[in-house]
Amino acid sequence: MIRIRDLATRPFLVRFAALGLVVAAAAAPLSALRDASHAIEAARDRLHRALALAQRQRARPPLVAADGDTLLAAFRGRLDALAAERAIVIDGAVLEPDPARPDLPRLRGLLRGTSAGLHGLLRALDTEAPRVVVEDADLSVVRPVDAEIGHPTILHLAVTARGVIAPLRAGTRP
Structure with a gap:
């Protein structure tokens, strides 16, 4: 069993641990947000390429x-x-x-x-x-x-x- 000799530091450690949990809980949505941002950019790129392809002139048949x-x-x-x-x-x-x-x-x-x-x-x-x-x-x-x-x-x-x-x-x- 680990003992903390100074009881005055115990609230500080509890607060530090709580802060670590809050940071870990906030990091998961931020990484999901970053992944979503990359997915949106990739979708926009595909859309721009599809629009450029659609705007090209179709080959017209000759006489x-x-x-x-x-x-x-x-x-x-x-x-x-x-x-x-x-x-x-x-x-x-x-x-x-x-x-x-x-x-x-x-x-x-x-x-x-x-x-x-x-x-x-x-x-x-x-x-x-x-x-x-x-x-x-x-x-x-x-x-x-x-x-x-x-x-x-x-x-x-x-x-x-x-x-x-x-x-x-x-x-x-x-």
Whole structure:
């Protein structure tokens, strides 16, 4: 048995032991709080990565057809649809085969319109499905602005793009 010689120190030891118990009791929730804080930070990191992944642009399908004539018709139809929404006139669309890449022929479109209309058309070709990959675009002025009459500048755009020829496999429908 342990004896404490001085009875005056006994209340001090009891208080010291009680303080130790209080500190030990407080340490458990603090460590749980720290673990919860780390878990919240990890969850926030996962959420930010998931949001960044969701905000990435989805891959848009390219302009694809079974043969050259169908590809040219699809390209012309795409230009017609986009020109109908804007102040644009389509002067022509042609298919230029590429001997080095027969499955990726060049599509050439000749258009006239305002700068805003042509800009909107090029943006739609690049961003909306079916996506048309523009390789070259030549822009020139057909008629400058006429402030007296109120006519805007009319531009001529010769755009060269790529299409994809993917022959249908046996047993698939167009």
